[in-house]
Structure formats: C-alpha cells, structure tokens
Amino acid sequence: MAYNEQFAQRIRASFEIQPQAVRSNITEKKMFGGIAFLYHGKMTVGIIKDNLMVRVISNKMEGVLSSEHVRLMDFAKRPMKEFVYVSHEGIATEEQLLNYIELGLEHAKQKLNEL
Template identity: 30%
Template sequence: MTYDEQLARRVREILADESGLSERKMFGGLGFMLDGNMAVAAGSGGGLMIRADPSDPDGLIDGDLIVPMEMGGREMTGWLLADQRAITSDERLRELVQLGIDRARSFPPK
C-alpha cells in the first residue's frame, strides 16, 4: 500500500512556502522534510504522522483520532498519528502540519 496522494497534495500546499523542503518515500508513506528534519508524513492508511514536542503530548491526544505513534508495538516518543477523520478540514490539517513544522524547525539543519 502506498501513501495517500490527496493528503500529500494538501500537505504540499501548506508547506509550499517553507524553505528547505524535500520529500522522501519511506515505510509506505511520504515524509516531508525541512532542512533534513521530518515534520510530517502522509501515511498509507490516509493518516498523518506528526512530529510533536514530547513534553506536551497529552494536549494533542484526541480519543482515537490523534494517538501516540507506534511502530513495531513500541510507542515512538515525539510522534503522533492523526487518523484521516481528524484531518478532513483544511484548517485542522494546517494546525497539525504547523505542529510538525515548529518541531522540525527546533532542530539544527542536517
């Protein structure tokens, strides 16, 4: 299964003015990198993987719509997964992508 092309297009529109933007296919998804640091990724199930500040994840968790990211049965600190139902509105998608932008920009360029 490949990433959701429509979601990738929506994310590209949001990130269009960001400097240092690149895309990388990985794990069946499409990662959006800012100066080499991943901000968000369009997933194969239509969801959005978001890089977030691990010091305040509880404020972002939203039932089963936004959950801590798990890979291989282990929680990935600093990553959230937004179900496709959580990103139907452009405004909400923009808010979540901005979280990823802010976190990715908090790291030095690679």
C-alpha cells in the same frame, strides 16, 4: 497502497502557503512505507496509508494526544517518541491540517536549534 497520493497533494498545497523561507526548504522522502515531508532535513509530517504522521515537541505531546482522532504512533508495534498519528477525520479541514503541519514544523525547528 503505500500512502494516499491525494492526501500528499493536500499537504504539498499546505506547504505552498507557508513563507518562502519554509517552503523552499521542504523536501520529500519515502519513509516508514509512506512519505515524509522534511524541513532542512528534519521530519515534520508524513503519510502512512491514510494517517497523518506528525512530529510533536515533548512538552506538547500530552495535549496533542488528548485531541480527538490522535493516537501515539506505534510503528512495528512499538510506540515512537514524539510521533503521533492523526486519522483522516482529524484533518478534515485545511485549518486542521495546517495546525498539525505547524506542530511538525515547530518540532523540526526546535531540533535544528539544538544542533
């Protein structure tokens, strides 16, 4: 199993409650052996197996990594800059999931502003 499809449906539903300007600019792309959700082509969150992958702006990484059920993303045994994994226990509620989606959207919007 490349990624959890039920979890992908939860993420899609969470994006559906975002403002129209956000949800109309979300696309999906298969990446890292899973699926990623992009805002204007910039990665926000994704799923690898049962883990949520989240892009986080640099100045929030330390705080996010101190959260329970969060760890630095280590794809191919290398830590990745501005990426974290959140285990299934860390996104048990819709409120928790929305919080991580907001972090991912914040990262994408910051990268778009840098262009």
